[in-house]
Amino acid sequence: MAYTTIDKPSDYFEAKLYTGNESNLNITGLDFAPNLVWIKDRTTDHSNCFYDSVRGVQKRLQSNNNEAEGTDAQGVTAFNSDGFTIGNSSSVNQNNDSFVSWNWLGGGSASSNSNGSISSSVSASSTSGFSIVSYTGTGSAATVGHGLGVVPKIVLVKRRSQASNWCMYNVNVGNTKALYLNNNTVGATSTTFWNDTTPTSSVFTVGSDAATNGSSDTQIAFCFSEVKGFSKFGKYTGNGNADGTFVYTGFKPAMVICKKADSDTNDWFLMDNKRNGFNGQNYNLEANTNEAEQSNSDIDILSNGFKTRSSGNGHNTNGHGYIYMAFAENPFVTSTGIPTTAR
Numbered sequence: 268m269a270y271t272t273i274d275k276p277s278d279y280f281e282a283k284l285y286t287g288n289e290s291n292l293n294i295t296g297l298d299f300a301p302n303l304v305w306i307k308d309r310t311t312d313h314s315n316c317f318y319d320s321v322r323g324v325q326k327r328l329q330s331n332n333n334e335a336e337g338t339d340a341q342g343v344t345a346f347n348s349d350g351f352t353i354g355n356s357s358s359v360n361q362n363n364d365s366f367v368s369w370n371w372l373g374g375g376s377a378s379s380n381s382n383g384s385i386s387s388s389v390s391a392s393s394t395s396g397f398s399i400v401s402y403t404g405t406g407s408a409a410t411v412g413h414g415l416g417v418v419p420k421i422v423l424v425k426r427r428s429q430a431s432n433w434c435m436y437n438v439n440v441g442n443t444k445a446l447y448l449n450n451n452t453v454g455a456t457s458t459t460f461w462n463d464t465t466p467t468s469s470v471f472t473v474g475s476d477a478a479t480n481g482s483s484d485t486q487i488a489f490c491f492s493e494v495k496g497f498s499k500f501g502k503y504t505g506n507g508n509a510d511g512t513f514v515y516t517g518f519k520p521a522m523v524i525c526k527k528a529d530s531d532t533n534d535w536f537l538m539d540n541k542r543n544g545f546n547g548q549n550y551n552l553e554a555n556t557n558e559a560e561q562s563n564s565d566i567d568i569l570s571n572g573f574k575t576r577s578s579g580n581g582h583n584t585n586g587h588g589y590i591y592m593a594f595a596e597n598p599f600v601t602s603t604g605i606p607t608t609a610r
């Protein structure tokens with residue numbers, strides 16, 4: 268039996284809570300220097316804000332719209348050894364509002380990658396299966412090096428220099444389709460996104476669509492490969508019952524992202540282990556809206572996966588397919604073969 272290679276997931280991913288003060292604020296307590304910080308105001312309708320060390324401080328993207336990258340001088344102003352610093356921007360530091368940040372460790376400073384036909388700048392952690400990739404589009408089919416050394420199952424691309432949808436390649440939907448993180452549709456099918464080509468252990472492929480490969484446009488990609496006991500990117504079928512579908516991940520999730528993927532319009536729901544910290548109150552946030560935290564709980568987080576607890580359309584419509592991304596709080600079985608305790 269193969270066990271996890273990461274016994275302490277919080278060395279690579281962790282949700283962090285804080286309260287805004289509308290002044291310079293140091294967010295500390297992480298066990299790593301984050302390379303990607305995703306921030307959401309829980310109290311007020313503010314955008315989902317993305318900052319990463321490859322694009323640099325103050326460079327903000329927002330997952331709930333298709334806007335180009337903006338400069339926010341009072342957003343994330345520094346990436347620190349155990350967290351990050353923010354200024355007084357209301358989106359990330361509204362006075363007295365409650366915030367959550369989701370934080371990932373990449374590979375530190377970016378380095379040049381020439382594996383693809385497009386040269387890229389990459390911060391990659393092969394241990395945790397996460398990389399941040401910066402490149403400039405060509406407008407025609409090309410390949411881009413991602414630095415992971417294994418095949419990514421998720422590639423999320425955002426055009427920085429102009430407005431475009433956030434395009435996701437997801438192994439569970441295939442290489443002919445892109446899902447849009449910034450809206451609630453089921454995405455679109457076209458060869459122009461990924462040139463109908465599955466990523467390899469060294470590159471992902473882009474077609475001619477401006478959202479993934481606009482000519483002379485700057486692009487950023489977040490790439491994820493599965494790591495046993497740390498991350499899982501799968502799909503499940505709803506049963507339409509409050510005693511809902513159980514999804515085995517092989518670890519106790521710290522974060523779960525769910526999206527109905529086969530029909531209808533439905534939001535990207537975000538749950539984590541920090542905002543309330545116990546089942547019955549795993550409240551939703553949405554990646555594709557600016558809405559504040561919702562006081563409804565649709566999943567239980569378990570020691571080895573999660574279980575839907577609602578018959579609602581967002582998580583558990585009978586017979587319909589859902590995709591999910593999950594990151595670990597604790598592996599179900601450590602590298603020594605010792606099971607961890609249940610929640």
